[in-house]
Amino acid sequence: MVKKRISIGIVLSLIIIPFSSFVIIGEIPNIPSHSEINFSSLINQDIVFEYDSSFTREEFVISSLVLELDIFNCLTLCFITDSSQSYINDLRVVFIINDTEIEFFIPRLYQDHSEHELVKTFFYPERFTGIINVTVICEGQTSNYPLEGSLTILSNTNIEPIIIPSIGKDSTSIPIVPTALEFLGSPSTIRTGSVESAFYISDDNSKLNLSLSFSTSFFSAGNKYIEILVNSTLIATKEFDRGILNSISFLLSPDIGLNVVSINFNVELCMDLVEIDNIQLFGYTYNLEELLPKNAIDYIHWEGSFSEQILDLSALKPSSTYSEHILRINVDYGYIGTTITPAIDCSLHLGSDVLISETITIDKQTNSSHSIEAETYTTSYLSPLIFRISGSAIGEGIFFIYDTSKVESETLPILQENSVRKLVEDETFTSNVDITVLEFYDVFRSTSSYVGQKLVFSFSLLNDLNEPVNQIDILLEISLLTVIDSSIFNKEFYNITESFTLLDTISEVRITLTIYNAQQDFRIQNFYYQLVSLGENSPPLDDLSSDILFDKPSLSTLWILLLIPFLVVISIGLKRVEKFGKMHLVPFLCNFVRESESKNDKSTPEEVEDNQIESTKKIHCFYCEAELEEIEDDGPIICLNCGKKTRTCKICMKYMVAGKELSQLFECGHVFHKDHILEWIRIKGICPICKTRINEESVITYYQGLLE
Structure with a gap:
């Protein structure tokens, strides 16, 4: 078969050698000049590869083609498939130009009887124009017997050299x-x-x-x-x-x-x-230097693997000789380069104090200005101000600080008794939403800790019509202790007084105002707080200094004072154990009855078995253990030996007499009518006399039987 290409004057002949899976596409008799030919054509007719359920491999040789190759080239494979899809593996097509291989895999997605194209780049060792042979290897297999398939490499498959640009300062x-x-x-x-x-x-x-x-x-x-x-x-x-x-x-x-x-x-x-x-x-x-903004005052340039980087921002601090300061910090930064995922961790340090700890997410890793703001205090103001960033990434980037960054400082104030700390003199705020939240921060030092204080908090707030707003929620915290948490409605002047204990010598004050239905400008005036001392409270034992604990002149006195509470507790505990054993243990009650009989001049005490205690009608004085006489009119039972009478039940206020079942509380030892104390427990849960927390397990019915 002979086919002419008049436009380029090339005559190709196709010679098929039988009994072989080897196809040669023939010769080119003469070569046009470079200016006369389009060197992008790879083949000028279709190549058909047929395969079945057994693995099939076939080579095609396209000989004597005139091609132009550059160092960087592009090969576009145009194809269409017919019949069944290939087996699990994709169809494989390899183009070989001298020692250069360009490999394609045709996935099952593209084996749909439609025309598709795949594009691959390849590098050739030199620029080349001339005659060249190209070998095409096709491999494939259908999924099942006796299915067959075919792959047609279309004639518009082509190769193109790619012009490689030289990159300069222009994009x-x-x-x-x-x-x-x-x-x-x-x-x-x-x-x-x-x-x-x-x-x-x-x-x-x-x-x-x-x-x-x-x-x-x-x-x-x-x-x-x-x-x-x-x-x-x-x-x-x-x-x-x-x-x-x-x-x-x-x-x-x-x-x-x-x-x-x-x-x-x-x-x-x-x-x-x-x-x-x-x-x-x-x-x-x-x-x-050209990439950095002109107003960048410092930067970090990293390349390769990103890790922790440090910037010294001490130049932003106002000069001071004091170590304790209130700080208002604003760090404006930008970033250019490889994004760091999931975020850049950053922190600002003054000595051992961590002033800021935040993350810079991907959306803020741009060369536009972003800010990190904080209000805090430090006791290490004279130390270097260090900004640390860290993360994990591979690439290159620049993190820089804008000259709009600033640090405002104020020496830590010492708040004396009745001192007033004014945060806002007169300021107007704008609100375009239903709910506006304002936050105020302050720090002060006091001369002592564990002091009872009265806090006076005051301000006025009016909208631009000189009217009070509908509602304000006020939250005031001092060293994380909530001192004020209240809602106030339709008031112009706010004056709130609360008492609390000042725990630390350095205290942070955070005030949050939540303003409802403002939706306009509003004005705050005379926004201040005042502390009035109520006297010192006892600090916890942990805060006593070692000098007091181990000072020789006061050592013996102090340890005696510390031991007294332990001795009192041990004494009370021993008495309760003794009383409980006396009233609750059955063997002791048996001996108690025998001794009582002997006290009444009985020469031979009556033997009382353990099981007889439940049926005896004899009762004895709670105080002297003598036998008591029963009074029929429900009056008090009087001991003829010591003259004392029985106690009253503090629930019903009646005397505890014979025939009434009594109970004693284990924790405190108080005695009541049994039915009364059980009902009381269900309702109140505390002892009526000493207010000790009790439950039904605390009730001891040791008088049951003695008073039947």
């Missing part, structure tokens, strides 16, 4: 291949789509800023991120968003000469179709 578009990706995710593995590009660098002192942008379809995935490699070295990784336009900038130190950029789009735990398109890459070189 330059860098060609990237391909400009779109499409692949199917996997629920068990990571699927990757890749693009490549290349550029030249001539200045050995230059840094490079690359900007990548792309759009993605909306898909569900457990993890999605890009990897950016330059000359096979990983310089950055970053997660990307789905369903939107992504823009990513990163800095690097390129090599002199040719640099190859590979970008991998990785998707993990995904079952959807992933589409990435409109992939663009721009770059420009810079010197570090």
Whole structure:
């Protein structure tokens, strides 16, 4: 078969050798000049590869083609499949140009009887124009017997040399291949789509800023991120968003000469179709000083692996010779380069004091100004002011501080008795929302701790119509102790007095005003607080100094005072144990009855068995243990031996007499009518006499039986 290409004057003949899976596409008799031919055509007719359920491999040789190759080239494979899809493995197509191989895998996604194209870049060792042979290897297998399939490599499959740009100080578009990706995710593995590009660098002192942008379809995935490699070295990784336009900038130190950029789009735990398109890459070189804003006063430049970095911001502090200060801090910063995920951790230190501890999220890692603000105090003002940042990333970046950063300081005030601390003299605030929250911060030093204080808090608040607002919630805390927490309605002047104990010598004051239904300007005047001493309270034992505990003149007296409470507790405990044993233990009651009989001049005490106690009607004096006489009119029982009468039940206020079942509380020893104390426990839960917390398990019914 002979076919003419009149436009380029090339005659190709196709010679098929039978009994072999080897196809030769024939010779080119003469070569036009470089200016007369378009060197982008790779083949001029279709190549058909047929396969079945057994593994099939076939080679095709396209001989004597006139091609132009550059160092960086692009091969576009155009194809269509027919019949059954391939087996688990994809169809494999390899183009071999001399020793250079360009490998394609055609996934089952594209084996749908429709025309598709895949694009690959490849590097050739030299610029070349002339006659060359190209070998095409095809491999495939259908999923089941006797199914057959075919792959047709279309004649518009072509190769194009890519012009590699040289990057300078002006932003330059860098060609990237391909400009779109499409692949199917996997629920068990990571699927990757890749693009490549290349550029030249001539200045050995230059840094490079690359900007990548792309759009993605909306898909569900457990993890999605890009990897950016330059000359096979990983310089950055970053997660990307789905369903939107992504823009990513990163800095690097390129090599002199040719640099190859590979970008991998990785998707993990995904079952959807992933589409990435409109992939663009721009770059420009810079010197570090040129990239920084003119109003940057200090910066950190990192390259390679990011770790902890330090800036000394001591120059922001006003000069002072005092170590205790109230601080109002504002650090304005910017960032250029590889984004640090999930965030940059930052902190501001004065000596051992940590003044600020925050995170800088990805959306704030830009060269526009962002702020970190704090109100706090320090006792180490004379120490260096150190700003630390840390995180984890691979790449390059610049973190810088703007000259708008500032530190305002005030010497820590000492609040004497009846001192007034005014925070706002007269200030107007603007509100455009229903609820406005204002926060005020202050710190003071007192001359002593553990002092009872009366706090007077006062201010006036009116809207721009000189009317009070509907409601204000006031929260005032001193050293994390809530002193005021109240809501006030429709008042112009606010004056609140509360008592509390001042715990520390240095106290932080935080005041929060929540203003409702303002929706306009409002004015605060004479906003102050005042402390009035109520006298010292006893500090806890832990705060006594070791000098007092071990000072020789007072040592013996102090330890005696400390031992007295323990001796009292032990004495009370022994008495309760003795009383409980006396009233509760049955063997002791048996001996008690025998001794009582002998006291009544009985020569032979009556033997009383343990089980007889439950039925005897004899009762004895609570005080002298003598036998008591029963009075029939429900009056008091009087002991003829000591003259004392029985006690009253403090619940019903009647005497405890024979025939009434009594109970005693174990904790405190008080005795009541049993039915009364059980009902009392259910309602009150405390002893009527001493207010001790009790329950039904505390009740001892030891008089039951003795009074029956």
